[in-house]
Amino acid sequence: MRHDHLKIGNRYLVVRSTPSVEAPFKLQSEPGIEILDGDDLDANSLMLLAKEYNPDIIYLAGWGDKRFTAVGKYFKAKGKPVILGMDNQWLGTIKQRVAGTFGTSFLKQFSSHIWVPGLPQFPFAQRLGFSSNQILTNLYCADEKLFEDINQNTFKRQLLFVGRLVEHKGLLNLFRVLQKLLDEGRLDLRVKLIGNGPLKSKIPQDDLIEHIPFVSPEDLPEIMKNAGFFILPSLYEAWGVVVHEAVLAGLPIVSTYETGASTAFVIPNFNGFLYNASKLKDLKSIILQIQDMSEDTYFNFSKNSKTLSKKISLDFWSANLNSVITNPN
Known part of the structure; x- marks a missing residue:
């Protein structure tokens, strides 16, 4: 407006x-x-x-x-x-x-x-x-003006989630996959979870996993700078403006086919990965792919996210x- x-x-x-x-x-x-x-x-x-x-x-x-x-x-x-x-x-x-x-x-x-x-x-x-x-x-x-100077200049192996810690966001599935990888000694990236909610106590406890209960919305662009990958593992998400914000920041995306905004802002193997929300094996496979991703591929994904962000x-x-x-x- x-x-x-x-x-x-x-x-x-x-x-x-x-x-x-x-x-x-x-x-x-x-x-x-x-x-x-x-x-x-x-x-x-x-x-x-x-x-x-x-x-x-x-x-x-x-x-x-x-x-x-x-x-x-x-x-x-x-x-x-x-x-x-x-x-x-x-x-x-x-x-x-x-x-x-x-x-x-x-x-x-x-x-x-x-x-x-x-x-x-x-x-x-x-x-x-x-x-x-x-x-x-x-x-x-999303307000593209807030992200004009936000880019991914450093290749960081990290998953960033921003949102309410509630069940329909698919976080219990994400936590199960992360715990499985931890138990197997195969988790080799950082995870940053930003938000509060009833699932706070379910977050796996490990030095690789960081939880920040709240950030001010005006601080979000800086949070998304050099932040790795953005993940929204929702079981159902009518849209998800935060996905638009993430691609404006040049973040590659991990999300589900059940997330509305993924239809506009995510093309598999172009700027991110998509999976069916109920298929935990697919999410695990994606995380392992991210851990093995080359720097060149990451920055191509990042550039492509910026391109897709202009669709809206x-x-x-x-x-x-x-x-x-x-x-x-």
């Missing part, structure tokens, strides 16, 4: 739910972007606020709150574009198939477009009744948003 405001001049009114105490960053109002907490606004108050602001575009971050969908319905009837945000991958579950069958008419009452992160969400958006020209992509974007940018994000005005249908 900041980039779009500075480049295009758009102004934003953001009405949000109170952030979780676990949120890694604090959003505050700034020039061009006014942020309001909406928990105490009833439906009438929210509608009056929206009418007074009279936006050119409305973005709804989901469809679970009737206060917000009512606002979308009102402005869609006025001919304004209303964009629905969604990051659910198409998994073909019964619930998703039912939504595709019966949810179309419901969603179209209050939205004209849907905005998704990338390829894993596109089929679901289509099944929800949105045509290709009503589907925007690249919803999630703040300029593209802004262009997608503004396209619904110039091409409303």
Whole structure:
């Protein structure tokens, strides 16, 4: 939003739910972007606020709150574009198939477009009744400006993880593989885990494995400088902006096919490795490959990550948003 405001001049009114105490960053109002907490606004108050602001575009971050969908319905009837945000991958579950069958008419009452992160969400958006020209992509974007001076100038045999220490991140599988390699005396790289959560006590104890409970988000680019490989072993990750941040830093990637962002930012044996999240033998094999990797191969992977990082940018994000005005249908 900041980039779009500075480049295009758009102004934003953001009405949000109170952030979780676990949120890694604090959003505050700034020039061009006014942020309001909406928990105490009833439906009438929210509608009056929206009418007074009279936006050119409305973005709804989901469809679970009737206060917000009512606002979308009102402005869609006025001919304004209303964009629905969604990051659910198409998994073909019964619930998703039912939504595709019966949810179309419901969603179209209050939205004209849907905005998704990338390829894993596109089929679901289509099944929800949105045509290709009503589907925007690249919803999630890292700030490339923060990583302009971040590179991998040193070949470090290390795996870096940044995120919550929770089960769906696939960390128990990673810990099992690391412990197996330790028991076999075959772990020959460092592991740096940054983040907190309930799995903290499950981290294997060894001098090669370092745990840092928290780093400030503004310190992340420096953390990613000369950091080896980035790993996100998620069992399911709707997207994962941190993967975009890692390739912007020039880090080769280890991730799973179940991680949404891997479809955009990881090509196996070009800038990293992908595996099925449940296949621990494959993860072990990848770690052993990294340990045997040559310096030349590492720096080629790093260069290729930088290349792939340009597939999504703040300029593209802004262009997608503004396209619904110039091409409303």
